[in-house]
Amino acid sequence: MSQGPGPYNNQIAQGISQLAQVRAAIEEAAEVFGRKDEAGRTPIVVVPKRQNRIRWGLVIFGVFIILAGFFVAGAAERTGFGIAGFFFGILFILFGLLRSLYIQVPEGANALLARGGKHIGAVGAGLHFIAPWVVVSHLVTRREIPYDAPVKEAPTRDNVRAAVDTSITFMVTDPYRFVYGISASGFDQVFQAACQDAIRSMVRLVTSDQVNDLARQETAGLRESLNVDVEQYGVTIAKINITDARPPAEFLQSQEARQLAVLQRAEQSEKQALAQRRQADQEALARQQVVARVEREREELQVQVQQAEARRRIAELEAEAEMMRLSRLEETLRNNxxxxxxxxxxxxxxxxxxxxxxxxxxxxxxxxxxxxxxxxxxxxxxxxxxxxxxxxxxxxxxxxxxxx
Structure with missing residues (x-):
């Protein structure tokens, strides 16, 4: 993983840490893992406060009962008090020593065991019987840990500075490598740098017009890239969600102005096209009216021609009839x-x-x-x-x- 100096690595080193390693009793570990500390950090590692699990109060009380039993038995010359005191004293001592033979690891955590300051293994949640000289060195949470990775002024392909807010969820799958390999505070800085590098590389691939689409973009590639970086520390990325991606306010204003100008030009073009269509429709309607009038006049002319032809035919028939009548009349005059x-x-x-x-x-x-x-x-x-x-x-x- 690259941890070289850079303008944003210095910002990370001076920023607010999100992960913490705290000291608390084993019995309080479950409650500690469930809330943030006073600085608003998420505890992921708990170092137990008490390493000695012997209940010295019970042991001392048992010794006192044994001594008291022998004293009363000697003073009263009754051996029964001595035997009873010895028996109950041994029971209290055993109860005090028995607590050192087991540990109760809270749910949602793994415990790292050590003997003489040397790591010897890890156990999960539940009741475990161990030797009194074995102690719990660390408790590491197994829950999914939310992590915010905001990136400011990430340059796009056309060199516009964009801001991207990313929410990442990861889990500690190997507590030994996480605790002894890097620690909570060290991982916080390294992971923030890795997120910055990966997100900036992703933003570099898009243009300023595509920045807003990053919030809906598939993040599988980004998750795989980060998993490669954090795998060596025993951490696995569960999911990544880009909650917000936006260009600078000045760019948005200029972009809105350009979009407004484009919309105005489009509206003007649409109005011109509408006016042209209206004029074309009016001209087409006028042509249709002219054609209809010409067709009507043509039909009327045809009717007139037909009527004239009919009158001519009637006149011819009347003339023929008159000629026939005159012919008959002439014949009648000749004959009679x-x-x-x-x-x-x-x-x-x-x-x-x-x-x-x-x-x-x-x-x-x-x-x-x-x-x-x-x-x-x-x-x-x-x-x-x-x-x-x-x-x-x-x-x-x-x-x-x-x-x-």
Missing amino acids: PHAAQRELAMSQLEVARALAGNSRAVLQVNSADDLVRAFVMRDVLHNISGQADEAVVDGHSQNDRPAA
Whole structure:
């Protein structure tokens, strides 16, 4: 593990330690491991205060009972008091010595054993029988230990100083290597330096725009890198969580300004595109209206053409019918001139009768000459009516006359 000097290694050495080694009785070790000390550090190693496990109070009390029993037995000349005092005194002495034959290691801790100041082994939690001359040199916690590794001004790939807050959880898996290899305070500094190196290397791989994404990034690679560094001290990294990653406030402000400018340009472009689409839609609607009007006029023109064609056809048919009628009339006149004359007279008679019998018939008179013409027309109509009657009578008489 690299521990060379650097701008942040000095900061670590002058910073606040997070791990501690404290002195306490074995019976108090479980409580000590469960809380932080007065400086806010996490105790991970406890050095027992009392190394002598013999209950000297019980031993002295047992000796006193033996001596008292012999004194009373000698004074009262009763051997029973001496025997009873000796028996109970031996029991108290045995109870006092029995406590030195076992140790109770609290839950969640490992105990390192030593004899004459030399390490001889380690035991886990629970009751263990050991020789009186074997002592517990250290108690090391087996719990997961939370550790904060804040990194300030870590340069990114584009040389922007970022701040990264990391929460790390580790366990002491080999208490002997941890206690005799580095100690709690030494590991604190070394581990902080290792975290700084690893996190700064990770930040160096990203740009300033990607710093915020570090909080959601997978940390398996960072955990493996730190495990390689701390494995020699009997420590294993359980998990790593990047709680916060952010660029400097000044950079965020400038970045927000750039993003705001980009958003404004995008909004302006969207407005222009919307206006262009609206204009295009209006032009398309106008073209559709023109096309619809032209189509409507074309349909109306087609209808007019069809109507004109129908009128032309009707006129042709009427002309053909009139030609046929005239042809028949001409043939009738050639074959029977008197009948044709009679038919003409009958037609004139019907017209004259219709005009003469209609008292409401109005003739437009614009001047005195027109009035004179109207009276003349009346006389003409009467004459025509009389002539027609005569022609009819003559016709009937001629028809009734036998042929010569």
